Amino acid sequence: MAEIQLKDVRKSYGALEVIKGIDLHIEPGEFMVFVGPSGCGKSTLLRLISGLEDITGGDLMFDGQRVNNVIPSKRGVAMVFQSYALYPHMTVYDNMAFGMKLAKASAQDVKARVEAAAKLLQIDHLLDRLPKQLSGGQRQRVAIGRAITRDPRVFLFDEPLSNLDAALRVQTRLEIAKLHHEMDKVTMIYVTHDQVEAMTLADRICVLRDGLVEQVGTPEELYERPASLFVAGFIGSPK
Numbered sequence: 001m002a003e004i005q006l007k008d009v010r011k012s013y014g015a016l017e018v019i020k021g022i023d024l025h026i027e028p029g030e031f032m033v034f035v036g037p038s039g040c041g042k043s044t045l046l047r048l049i050s051g052l053e054d055i056t057g058g059d060l061m062f063d064g065q066r067v068n069n070v071i072p073s074k075r076g077v078a079m080v081f082q083s084y085a086l087y088p089h090m091t092v093y094d095n096m097a098f099g100m101k102l103a104k105a106s107a108q109d110v111k112a113r114v115e116a117a118a119k120l121l122q123i124d125h126l127l128d129r130l131p132k133q134l135s136g137g138q139r140q141r142v143a144i145g146r147a148i149t150r151d152p153r154v155f156l157f158d159e160p161l162s163n164l165d166a167a168l169r170v171q172t173r174l175e176i177a178k179l180h181h182e183m184d185k186v187t188m189i190y191v192t193h194d195q196v197e198a199m200t201l202a203d204r205i206c207v208l209r210d211g212l213v214e215q216v217g218t219p220e221e222l223y224e225r226p227a228s229l230f231v232a233g234f235i236g237s238p239k
């Protein structure tokens with residue numbers, strides 16, 4: 001679990017500035033949800049926090065330490081994407097073990113952690129299968145399991161449910177909430193454009209608009225006191 005601070009964080013691609021100065025404080029163990037329309041910068045912001053891309057202005061702090069130039073594997077983050085990105089030729093077990101093996105964990109440690117993660121996600125009966133032998137929901141759980149085995153301080157999710165059908169979306173959403181509880185309250189940052197996901201999962205919601213923060217607050221605060229019509233439109237309350 002980590003405390004994350006963004007101080008006037010900016011990102012440009014050439015002349016195009018897409019993140020325009022974001023100040024935000026995420027508490028240790030908090031479940032923070034980013035919402036906002038397509039193209040507002042949600043995925044970019046997650047990539048900046050993960051270290052997959054470098055910020056072009058401002059500061060990013062983890063537990064009070066500046067991590068602007070710290071590589072992803074040293075930040076203690078794990079990211080789950082919309083597309084599962086599993087290795088097709090590897091079994092579920094090997095997919096989940098891959099990152100740990102790269103990090104030179106002992107075989108015993110790898111086995112214990114993969115089995116614990118598989119149990120938590122109820123995929124322990126699928127460890128010998130290949131990705132193509134799994135349903136979409138099972139594949140997404142393997143992707144989440146792979147992230148868990150890295151024992152991250154921070155979990156980043158980029159619209160992880162958008163490729164699932166409605167019933168599976170609900171089930172997987174509940175599992176992510178359960179995970180947040182069971183993993184000693186690991187810090188989670190979750191991107192979605194789905195109001196229901198945002199309202200049910202979030203400790204706080206950060207509404208993004210065109211590369212800037214429009215409003216941050218608990219689901220209740222945003223619902224009852226939206227700062228603008230834009231927020232009201234997103235959260236679904238009349239204003």
Ligand code: ADP
Nearest residue numbers: 013016018036037038039040041042043044045
């Ligand atoms: P969201 O996830 O909210 O839909 P993105 O973070 O993917 O938005 O994109 C924000 C803006 O940044 C968009 O205008 C997008 O076209 C632009 N963008 C994202 N990645 C790149 C890139 N690698 N090069 C240039 N522009 C990019």
Ligand code: MG
Nearest residue numbers: 042043044158
């Ligand atoms: Mg996106």
